[in-house]
Amino acid sequence: MGIINRRTMLKAAGAAAALPLLGRAAFTADKVKIGFIFLGPIGDYGWTWAHNKGRLAVDEALGDKVETVYVENVPEDASAIPVIRDLAQQGCKLIFTTSYGYMDQTIEVAKEFPDVMFEHCTGFKRADNVSTYNSKFHEGRAVLGTISGKMSKSGTLGYLGSFKVPEVVLGVNSFCLSAQKQNPDAKVKLVMIDSWFDPPKEAAATETLINLGCDIVTTHTDSPAALQILEQKGLYGFGQGADMSSFAPKAHLTAIEDIWGPYYIERAQAIVDGTWKSKDTWDGFKEGTVAIAPYNEAIPEDVRKLADDVQAGYKDGSYDIFKGPIYDQDGNLKVKEGEVMTLDQLAVIDWFVKGVESAA
Amino acid sequence: MSLDFIIAAIITVVGLTTPILLAGLGELVVEKSGVLNLGVEGMMLMGAISGFGVTVMTFNPWIGILGAAAGGALSSMLFAVLVLQLNSNQVATGLALTIFGTGLSSLLGLSFVGRIVMPFGSIFPDFLARDPILKVIFGYSPIVYFALIMVPVVAWFLKSTRAGLILRAVGENDHSAHSIGYSVIGVRYAAIAFGGAMAGIGGAYFSMVITPMWAEKMTAGRGWIALALVVFAGWRTGRLLVGAYFFGILMALELYAKAAGFSFLPSQFWAAMPYLMTVVALAVISARKNAGGSAPACLGKPFLPST
Numbered sequence: 030m031g032i033i034n035r036r037t038m039l040k041a042a043g044a045a046a047a048l049p050l051l052g053r054a055a056f057t058a059d060k061v062k063i064g065f066i067f068l069g070p071i072g073d074y075g076w077t078w079a080h081n082k083g084r085l086a087v088d089e090a091l092g093d094k095v096e097t098v099y100v101e102n103v104p105e106d107a108s109a110i111p112v113i114r115d116l117a118q119q120g121c122k123l124i125f126t127t128s129y130g131y132m133d134q135t136i137e138v139a140k141e142f143p144d145v146m147f148e149h150c151t152g153f154k155r156a157d158n159v160s161t162y163n164s165k166f167h168e169g170r171a172v173l174g175t176i177s178g179k180m181s182k183s184g185t186l187g188y189l190g191s192f193k194v195p196e197v198v199l200g201v202n203s204f205c206l207s208a209q210k211q212n213p214d215a216k217v218k219l220v221m222i223d224s225w226f227d228p229p230k231e232a233a234a235t236e237t238l239i240n241l242g243c244d245i246v247t248t249h250t251d252s253p254a255a256l257q258i259l260e261q262k263g264l265y266g267f268g269q270g271a272d273m274s275s276f277a278p279k280a281h282l283t284a285i286e287d288i289w290g291p292y293y294i295e296r297a298q299a300i301v302d303g304t305w306k307s308k309d310t311w312d313g314f315k316e317g318t319v320a321i322a323p324y325n326e327a328i329p330e331d332v333r334k335l336a337d338d339v340q341a342g343y344k345d346g347s348y349d350i351f352k353g354p355i356y357d358q359d360g361n362l363k364v365k366e367g368e369v370m371t372l373d374q375l376a377v378i379d380w381f382v383k384g385v386e387s388a389a
Numbered sequence: 390m391s392l393d394f395i396i397a398a399i400i401t402v403v404g405l406t407t408p409i410l411l412a413g414l415g416e417l418v419v420e421k422s423g424v425l426n427l428g429v430e431g432m433m434l435m436g437a438i439s440g441f442g443v444t445v446m447t448f449n450p451w452i453g454i455l456g457a458a459a460g461g462a463l464s465s466m467l468f469a470v471l472v473l474q475l476n477s478n479q480v481a482t483g484l485a486l487t488i489f490g491t492g493l494s495s496l497l498g499l500s501f502v503g504r505i506v507m508p509f510g511s512i513f514p515d516f517l518a519r520d521p522i523l524k525v526i527f528g529y530s531p532i533v534y535f536a537l538i539m540v541p542v543v544a545w546f547l548k549s550t551r552a553g554l555i556l557r558a559v560g561e562n563d564h565s566a567h568s569i570g571y572s573v574i575g576v577r578y579a580a581i582a583f584g585g586a587m588a589g590i591g592g593a594y595f596s597m598v599i600t601p602m603w604a605e606k607m608t609a610g611r612g613w614i615a616l617a618l619v620v621f622a623g624w625r626t627g628r629l630l631v632g633a634y635f636f637g638i639l640m641a642l643e644l645y646a647k648a649a650g651f652s653f654l655p656s657q658f659w660a661a662m663p664y665l666m667t668v669v670a671l672a673v674i675s676a677r678k679n680a681g682g683s684a685p686a687c688l689g690k691p692f693l694p695s696t
Contacts, residue, residue: 070495070605072502102606187648220647223660227609230640232599233405237644240397252607254600257505276505276602386650 061123061301063087064116065099066109068128068251069226075251075270076225076287077101080127080150082271083289090294094301105130110138117142123300125293126150128225129194135159146305148296151196153376157307162292165313166196167203167375168343169285170247171350172321172336173267174207176282177245178215179332180265181208187243188385189234190221191250195378197221200249202382206350209384211335218243219387228254239264245282256280265327272322283336284322291317311372314343351375356383396525398641403533404599406637408433408591408608411536412615413622413629414543415587420619421547422580423560423687427483428468429588430612431490436461436589437596438494441603444506453506454532454593461589462582464490469581473574476691487612495605506601530598532590539587544626556580560685563692573692588612617667623674624684632670636663 065084069077084097098121103112109131116124117138125148126135132152139147139159147159155161177186186208190197201219208215218241220234231254238246239258245265248255256277259266268274268284292310299305312318321340324333342348353364357380364370370378381387412429419426426432439460444453468486471477509530511518517527547553558566559576567573595607618636622629643659674683 072495072498072603072605074503074604218648218650220644221656222644223656224609226604226606228600228602228604228607229405229408229595229609229611230644233401233641234644234648236397236401236404237641237648240394240401241645241648252600252604253602257600257602275503387647 060096061094061297062119062121063095063097063297063300064119064121064124065097066103066113066116066124066126066128066131067099067101068103068105068130070101071099073226073251074253074273074276075268077127077251079270079287080125080289083293084125086290087293087297090290091297091301095297103131107134109134113138114141117145121145123148123297123305129196146300146307151194155307155309160296160307160309162310162312163196163376164287164289164318165311165343166285166287166319167199167350168313169319169321170200170203171207171343171348172339173247173283173285174204174350175211175335175339176328176332177204177247177265178208178211179335180282180328181212181215181245183242183244184212184215185242185244186215186217187235187238187241187246188217188219189231189238189246189248189250189255190219191225192223193221193379195376197249198378198381199375201385201387202378203350204247205382205384206355207339210350215384217385219381219385221387222250224250226251228252231255232258235259235266253277268322274322274325279325279327282325282328286320286322288318288320311376314340315346357381358383358385358387393521396522398645399525400528401644402634402637402641403529405640406633407533407536408594408611409615409618409636410630410633411532411539411591411594412588412612413618413633414536414539414626415584415591416615416619417622417624417626417629418543418547418556418587419580419584420624420688421560421685422556422577423563423685423690423692424472424577424581425479425483425689426465426468426486426581426584427480427616428465428486428490428612429584429615430608430610431487431494432461432464432585432588433490433592433595433608433612433615434494434606435464435490436592437607438498438501438603439589440593441504441506441596442497442501444597445501445504448507450507450509450597453597454590457589457593457597458586459589461587461592462585464493465581465585465588466578468585469578472691473577473581476693479689479691491606498603498605501603504603506597508598508601530594532594532598535590540626540630547626557685560687563687563690564694567692567694573694577692588615591615614663617664621663621667621670623670635666639663639666 067077071077071081103109123146127150129151135147135149136154149161151163152161188201205217222230222234231250235255235258247267248269253273253276256266259280260277265282266280270287272284274281351370353368354366355364357363436457440453440457443456444450471482472479512531513527517523555571559573563573618632621632639662
């Protein structure tokens with residue numbers, strides 16, 4: 030951690046002292062610097078928390094070859110550009126920009142620094158020195174939807190969203206379709222709060238959803254605020270990005286955990302080896318990028334079985350929730366019987382399936 | 390619309406309103422004394438972490454809330470020393486206080502990440518607080534009642550007490566107040582400390598009541614809404630209460646409109662409403678100069694005694 034800390038100073042001092050003995054060898058031991066741009070605070074317990082765990086995994090695995098630095102709370106607007114540029118100027122050889130909203134800013138800075146490699150999370154714009162990577166969160170949401178469809182008494186499910194970006198739309202649709210598979214009458218009420226991290230607003234939005242009849246609320250924002258409200262009301266919800274059960278031991282049914290570590294280690298290793306190439310990666314349950322946290326004991330045995338089957342189905346490729354017929358909100362047939370939506374189609378999805386109620 | 394629905398909606402509105410009402414009341418007193426403190430957001434965060442931290446350590450939310458008030462007040466003293474003693478620019482110093490409070494609260498909060506605290510118990514008998522209908526009156530955290538009680542208290546203080554008169558005199562004409570022997574600096578210190586304490590309690594409402602946890606930046610800009618609220622209220626206590634609930638209703642409307650699927654207005658419109666209304670209110674206030682409620686004459690100006 031950190032740009033300069035005592036340990037790196039000592040190492041630098043040690044290297045300097047050894048210089049006369051080792052000659053050039055001391056220089057070749059230079060660490061490769063890897064930068065991370067984080068959307069929220071690393072203490073958000075959700076999205077940024079999970080990315081930071083991935084960064085720490087790189088430190089652990091390659092700590093003697095690389096040095097990681099990060100900047101947190103970077104806004105998703107033009108002000109991200111100087112922050113990314115600063116990391117490049119500091120000598121980072123690889124920079125991870127970990128939110129959809131940094132897409133254009135990443136591309137722009139990448140043009141200025143052809144020798145620096147960039148990795149943009151959840152975007153779709155690539156270049157020779159810009160890779161993209163994503164996680165199939167929607168596979169995890171299919172598990173949450175399956176549990177919700179089975180466990181909801183009212184059949185009205187809440188979905189606390191952030192922005193209308195493909196990742197969120199995909200999550201909503203996957204959740205809704207999976208719930209309807211268990212309960213054809215299930216409806217999903219959706220609130221987008223126009224923020225990834227705003228605990229007071231997340232809490233108020235959750236209260237609103239509960240008041241409109243939702244008895245299970247799933248969150249696509251980054252704090253455990255919704256879970257705490259659900260805990261107070263004796264209702265259920267799910268953690269986002271990380272296991273949040275410590276905040277709501279009764280309400281927390283399970284969580285989608287984002288496991289970025291292996292990918293980060295692989296890409297950092299590629300930089301160290303000089304084999305890094307631009308590519309697009311979209312992994313899910315199969316590769317271990319998406320994982321499901323331990324189930325709450327409130328989930329009955331038969332529901333666990335269903336949830337496990339969905340996970341197993343994604344792992345062996347036998348299951349896909351985006352299989353026709355799928356209708357949109359207005360009842361138009363979007364995917365014909367027997368057709369399966371391709372990943373390319375899912376990546377740009379901007380319509381909600383039937384049963385989603387929203388103003389977005 | 391059932392009664393349950395309306396009651397739940399009212400409870401949401403009260404939750405959204407209470408922190409901005411507390412911070413707004415504090416800032417109103419500060420501005421009445423002639424000082425503009427833009428550091429509300431920073432003080433709220435300092436209150437949020439102080440209240441949370443003290444509660445974790447003492448297992449007592451009542452002591453925790455005192456800690457929140459102290460945390461807010463102490464951070465406001467930094468601002469007070471700079472603007473009152475060293476005559477630094479109030480706008481710049483207030484902004485610096487926001488940045489400082491954000492950073493320091495994150496640092497202090499590091500060891501509290503992942504902890505939770507027990508919320509306040511109800512101060513009313515359980516059968517009243519849990520009754521499906523009566524809870525709309527009795528079912529809140531003690532901080533909500535404190536905020537509501539503070540509205541008439543502040544109004545009475547400013548209007549009917551000698552100390553309140555002196556505070557307003559300091560805000561309207563600091564040189565006159567000084568020449569008849571009142572301590573302008575002393576009054577302003579007290580006002581800033583009060584503002585800090587109230588913002589601190591407002592911030593603690595997030596970390597101790599709504600979501601009993603600590604997360605960096607968890608006030609998410611509510612301090613700026615509190616500042617807008619003071620302007621909207623035209624520096625009057627009664628209007629501040631009305632304005633706070635008006636803003637709270639707008640914030641709840643945004644969420645209900647989205648969840649219920651009303652799409653006749655873009656959601657950003659609802660989110661921008663408190664600020665739009667503040668601009669409208671300002672325009673009305675400045676058009677009707679004699680309607681009262683204009684800004685204190687010395688607002689934002691440093692006090693430099695001529696002798």
